Amino acid sequence: MVENKKLFSVGQDIGRVDGVAKVNGSAQYVDDLSYPGMWHGMTKRSEVAHGVLKAIVKGAGSGETAFDWSDIVVVTAADIPGRNTILLMEEDQPALVSVGNHIRHMDEAVALVAAPTRARALAALGALEIEVEELAAAVTPDEALKAEVKIYGDDNIFKSFLIEKGDEDIDTLLASCAHVVEGTYRTGAQEQMYIETQGMISRWDGENCHIIGSMQCPFYVQKAMRTLLDITDDALVVEQAVTGGGFGGKEEYPSMIAGHAALLAKKAGVPVKLIYERDEDIAATTKRHPSVVKHRMGFDEAGNIVAIDIDVVFDGGAYLTLTPVVLSRGVLHAAGPYRCANTRVRGRAVATNTPPHGAFRGFGAPQTTFAYERQMQKAAKALGMSQFALREKCMLVEGDTTSTSQLLKGSVGSIEVMAAVKEHDAKALDTRIDDSAGASIRRGRGLAFYFHGAGFTGSGEARLAGRATVALSASGQFEVRSSSTDIGQGVRTMFSQISATALGVEVDAIEVVVPATNKVPDSGPTVASRTTMVVGKVVHEASVALREKIEAWAADKGMQGMGLREAGAAMAREEGEVAITSQYKPPEGIEWDDETYTGSAYPCYGWAACLIDVSVDLDTAEVTIDRCVHAVDLGKAINPTIVKGQIEGGTLQSLGWALWEEVIYKGGKVQNDRMTNCIIPTFSDAPEMTTILVEEAFDFGPHGAKGVGEIPMDGPCAAVVNAVEDALGELASASSFDTLPLTPEAIGRALRSVS
Amino acid sequence: MKIEVTINGEKRQVETAGHRRLLDVLRDEFALFGTKEGCGEGECGACTVLLEGEVVNSCLIAVGQVNGKSLTTIEGMADGQTLHVIQQALIDFGGAQCGICTPGVALCAKWALEKEPNASKERLRELMSGNICRCTGYQAIVDAVVSAQEGADS
Known part of the structure; x- marks a missing residue:
C-alpha cells in the first residue's frame, strides 16, 4: 500500500517542491540576480492627474555644480522602436507619455533613467525636469460621468453590460413584493501588497532581447513587447524569476516594467535592472477597482426571491487595461448564488484620472458579493428568518439556473458547504461581557454564502486553447512544460503530483520547468482560478498519452513488466526526447452568447460559506475576529495542505479589505503609499481559522478538481461585516455597514451618529 | 570605515x-x-x-x-544540509508560499522560541507580528511554529 501511495500522489500532502530553496533563502527573486556590467533603472513620473506634457529637460539639479549627465542614459517615448503602447486588450495606454500628448493620471511614466548605480539613477531622476500644462481632471466616477473631462471616448465609459432574465418588468415586480430590501454598497481600492515589489531585468545580445522578472503571465509580456519593441518572438525570451506573490497585481503591469527595462537596456547597451520601490509600487501599479453597487431585492411572504435589480459602477482608472473583463466577472456574479426568475444587472466601468485599476484576486466578484451578502443579511431580518434558513431556502442547487440562465448540472456544492459551516453555528456566542478594564464588549456572528466561476468566461477557454507539454527528456527525466507560473500558490508541486500520478511514477521523477517563452508552450495566463482545473487537465492528458507511448514502446521491445521510469530511461537512450503536447478542449455543452450575456458563463463554479464571530470594543470601536470557519467546495484537493493555504491566504485578504485596508486618494494621487500607512493584517490581527475542504467533483477537471484561487477572497468580507452589524445592532444604522473598510474610525462615526 | x-x-x-x-x-x-x-x-x-x-x-x-x-x-539557520526544525516545519505545514517573507519569518520564529520556549499561540502571534506575510493568512506558519515548539519539548 505504501508503494501505491507513492505512485498515486494526488490528494496527498507533498511538501512543496521549491520548499527547501524558499526556507533556506537560496531561491533567487529578480532583485537577487545580477549580470556583468548591469545598470540600474528608474522611472520619472507625472505629478498631475491630467495635463499635456510640454517638455522633458536634462536639468542642472540642485547641487552646487551642475548635474553631470555623462554616465546617465535617458529614455523617452522618442526612443521606442515600435508603437508606444502597452498592449493587452486595447492600445490606449502608452509605455511613456510623449511630448505633446496627454498625461492621464498621477504617477504616470513619462521618462526613464539608467545609471551604473542606484544612487546615480536616483540623482538623475531628481535632475530630470518635466514641463506640463495642467488640465482639469475627473478623479471620481461621478465627475467622469459628466463627461466634461474626456478621458476615454465621448462618455468616459470603458464598457457596459446588461444581464436580463425573465420576461416581466422588474420595476413592476418589485413594486408588488411583500418585502423589498435596498442598499447602496461602496468598496475602495485594494492594494495587492505582494511582499516582493515588482521588477525586471533586461539584456540585449545584438537584436535579441532577454527579459527576466517577477510576473504571472510571460506570454502577456511577450505580446506587449512585440508591439512596443517591434520584435519577433524568436528574438525575445521572457522568463519568470521566482516571484514573491502576485494576487493579480502581476498579471498585466509587468509588461510595463519589462518594456521600460528593455528600452533602457537597448539604449544603454548594458543589462538594466528596474526594481520598484514600495512607495512607487503602491502609487503607480494597479489595484482592485473601487465600486458602487446599488442593489434591490424583492421577496414574497415566504422568503422566495421574486426580483433582483442591480446597478454596478466600477472606477476603471485612466486606461482600459483589463477593466472590461473585471466588470464582466463582477456583473456575472452580482445576483449571487440564489434562485430568482427575474433579474436585471446593469454594469458600467468608468474612466477617471486615477492610476488604472486592474486584476486582483476575485476580479470584480468580491465587490458584488459584498453587496448581495449584505442584502441577504438585511432580508433575513426583514423576513424574520434565520440567516441560515433564508440562504438555504434561496440557494442555487443542481437543476437551478443562474442569472444568465445557465442550468447547473453537476459539481454544485452549495448544500454541502452550508451544512459544513452550520455545524459550527451550534456553538453559542461567548456573550460574557468582558468589563475587566471597564471595557464594554459586544459580540456578534455573521454568515456569508457565495460562488465563483472557474476559468475564463464563456467561450474564453476555447479561444485560449491552452497547451502544455509533458516530455521524457533525452536524459530520461520527465518534464512538465507550461506557462503556468508558480507565484506561491504551489502550481509546480500540484503539476508534479498530477503528472506523476498519471505516469505512475514518484513525484521526484517530475521536473516542472520554470516558464520561459522559449521553453514552454502558451498555456494561457496564470489567472482566473484556471491553473489547476484547466492547465492541470491538459498536463494530466499529456501525461497519460506519454505513459501510453512509453508502454507501447516497451511492449514492442519486449520489456513488459518494467517500471515506467526504467522503460522511459531505456526509450530516451534509444529515441532521444519524447514530448507530448496537449491542448485544452472545453467540456461539451458550454454555450455562451456574448451579445445577450446568456448561457454558460463558466464551465463550473466553486461554492463556499463562511461563518465569523467578532468582538467589538465600544470604547475603541476596534473589531477582533474571534472565530473564522470557512467551507469551500473545490472539487478535489490535489494537495490539501497547499489548497488550504490558498483558502486561508485569500480569507485574510478578504478580512483585511473589510476592516483595515484602504488606499486613500486626494486629487487622484495615492496618499498612503507606504506599508506604515497602507496597512494589511499582521499575525496579531489574523484569527485562528478553521478551513473545511468540500469535494464535489467536477468531472472534467483533473481528478475532479476545479478552481479555488479566488473564491476565498469573495465572501469572508461580507461575513465579518455582517458579524459587526450583528454585534452592534441598534447602536448604529444598517447602512453604516455598507461601506468598506469598516475601520475603527468608521465604526466610531456610526456609533456617534445614532447616540 | x-x-x-x-x-x-x-x-x-x-x-x-x-x-x-x-x-x-x-x-x-x-x-x-x-x-x-x-x-x-x-x-x-x-x-x-x-x-x-x-x-x-x-x-x-x-x-x-x-x-x-x-x-x-x-x-x-540550517546546519549544513540539515534544515532547522522550524524550516522543515514551514515546508511540512505549508508555511511558505511565495517565500519572500520566509527567511525573515523563520529567523523571527527561531528568536521567539528561544526567547519564550513556552509561549502560547497568542503570544507567538504577538512575538511574530513584526513579520508580514500576504500569502498564508498566517495559519500555516503558526501551526508550523507550534509544531516546532512541541518538537523541542519532547
Whole structure:
C-alpha cells in the first residue's frame, strides 16, 4: 500500500517542491540576480492627474555644480522602436507619455533613467525636469460621468453590460413584493501588497532581447513587447524569476516594467535592472477597482426571491487595461448564488484620472458579493428568518439556473458547504461581557454564502486553447512544460503530483520547468482560478498519452513488466526526447452568447460559506475576529495542505479589505503609499481559522478538481461585516455597514451618529 | 570605515561607509541574498536578521552599528544540509508560499522560541507580528511554529 501511495500522489500532502530553496533563502527573486556590467533603472513620473506634457529637460539639479549627465542614459517615448503602447486588450495606454500628448493620471511614466548605480539613477531622476500644462481632471466616477473631462471616448465609459432574465418588468415586480430590501454598497481600492515589489531585468545580445522578472503571465509580456519593441518572438525570451506573490497585481503591469527595462537596456547597451520601490509600487501599479453597487431585492411572504435589480459602477482608472473583463466577472456574479426568475444587472466601468485599476484576486466578484451578502443579511431580518434558513431556502442547487440562465448540472456544492459551516453555528456566542478594564464588549456572528466561476468566461477557454507539454527528456527525466507560473500558490508541486500520478511514477521523477517563452508552450495566463482545473487537465492528458507511448514502446521491445521510469530511461537512450503536447478542449455543452450575456458563463463554479464571530470594543470601536470557519467546495484537493493555504491566504485578504485596508486618494494621487500607512493584517490581527475542504467533483477537471484561487477572497468580507452589524445592532444604522473598510474610525462615526 | 562582523559564525570584514543599511551591505558586499527588502522602513520584516541573538530589521540598522558584533542570517539557520526544525516545519505545514517573507519569518520564529520556549499561540502571534506575510493568512506558519515548539519539548 505504501508503494501505491507513492505512485498515486494526488490528494496527498507533498511538501512543496521549491520548499527547501524558499526556507533556506537560496531561491533567487529578480532583485537577487545580477549580470556583468548591469545598470540600474528608474522611472520619472507625472505629478498631475491630467495635463499635456510640454517638455522633458536634462536639468542642472540642485547641487552646487551642475548635474553631470555623462554616465546617465535617458529614455523617452522618442526612443521606442515600435508603437508606444502597452498592449493587452486595447492600445490606449502608452509605455511613456510623449511630448505633446496627454498625461492621464498621477504617477504616470513619462521618462526613464539608467545609471551604473542606484544612487546615480536616483540623482538623475531628481535632475530630470518635466514641463506640463495642467488640465482639469475627473478623479471620481461621478465627475467622469459628466463627461466634461474626456478621458476615454465621448462618455468616459470603458464598457457596459446588461444581464436580463425573465420576461416581466422588474420595476413592476418589485413594486408588488411583500418585502423589498435596498442598499447602496461602496468598496475602495485594494492594494495587492505582494511582499516582493515588482521588477525586471533586461539584456540585449545584438537584436535579441532577454527579459527576466517577477510576473504571472510571460506570454502577456511577450505580446506587449512585440508591439512596443517591434520584435519577433524568436528574438525575445521572457522568463519568470521566482516571484514573491502576485494576487493579480502581476498579471498585466509587468509588461510595463519589462518594456521600460528593455528600452533602457537597448539604449544603454548594458543589462538594466528596474526594481520598484514600495512607495512607487503602491502609487503607480494597479489595484482592485473601487465600486458602487446599488442593489434591490424583492421577496414574497415566504422568503422566495421574486426580483433582483442591480446597478454596478466600477472606477476603471485612466486606461482600459483589463477593466472590461473585471466588470464582466463582477456583473456575472452580482445576483449571487440564489434562485430568482427575474433579474436585471446593469454594469458600467468608468474612466477617471486615477492610476488604472486592474486584476486582483476575485476580479470584480468580491465587490458584488459584498453587496448581495449584505442584502441577504438585511432580508433575513426583514423576513424574520434565520440567516441560515433564508440562504438555504434561496440557494442555487443542481437543476437551478443562474442569472444568465445557465442550468447547473453537476459539481454544485452549495448544500454541502452550508451544512459544513452550520455545524459550527451550534456553538453559542461567548456573550460574557468582558468589563475587566471597564471595557464594554459586544459580540456578534455573521454568515456569508457565495460562488465563483472557474476559468475564463464563456467561450474564453476555447479561444485560449491552452497547451502544455509533458516530455521524457533525452536524459530520461520527465518534464512538465507550461506557462503556468508558480507565484506561491504551489502550481509546480500540484503539476508534479498530477503528472506523476498519471505516469505512475514518484513525484521526484517530475521536473516542472520554470516558464520561459522559449521553453514552454502558451498555456494561457496564470489567472482566473484556471491553473489547476484547466492547465492541470491538459498536463494530466499529456501525461497519460506519454505513459501510453512509453508502454507501447516497451511492449514492442519486449520489456513488459518494467517500471515506467526504467522503460522511459531505456526509450530516451534509444529515441532521444519524447514530448507530448496537449491542448485544452472545453467540456461539451458550454454555450455562451456574448451579445445577450446568456448561457454558460463558466464551465463550473466553486461554492463556499463562511461563518465569523467578532468582538467589538465600544470604547475603541476596534473589531477582533474571534472565530473564522470557512467551507469551500473545490472539487478535489490535489494537495490539501497547499489548497488550504490558498483558502486561508485569500480569507485574510478578504478580512483585511473589510476592516483595515484602504488606499486613500486626494486629487487622484495615492496618499498612503507606504506599508506604515497602507496597512494589511499582521499575525496579531489574523484569527485562528478553521478551513473545511468540500469535494464535489467536477468531472472534467483533473481528478475532479476545479478552481479555488479566488473564491476565498469573495465572501469572508461580507461575513465579518455582517458579524459587526450583528454585534452592534441598534447602536448604529444598517447602512453604516455598507461601506468598506469598516475601520475603527468608521465604526466610531456610526456609533456617534445614532447616540 | 572598516567593519568587522561575525556572520553565521564566520569572521568577515568590509571597508564601507558606516551609514549604509545593513541590508544593503549583507546583499551587496557579502552576497547574502536571503535577506530580502519588502518595504525599506521596518514594517514588513522581510529583512529580519538576528543581531547578537536579537531580532532586528536590517533595513533600519546602519552597518556601523554592527561593528564587532555577531549576526545570524537565513543562510546560517540550517546546519549544513540539515534544515532547522522550524524550516522543515514551514515546508511540512505549508508555511511558505511565495517565500519572500520566509527567511525573515523563520529567523523571527527561531528568536521567539528561544526567547519564550513556552509561549502560547497568542503570544507567538504577538512575538511574530513584526513579520508580514500576504500569502498564508498566517495559519500555516503558526501551526508550523507550534509544531516546532512541541518538537523541542519532547
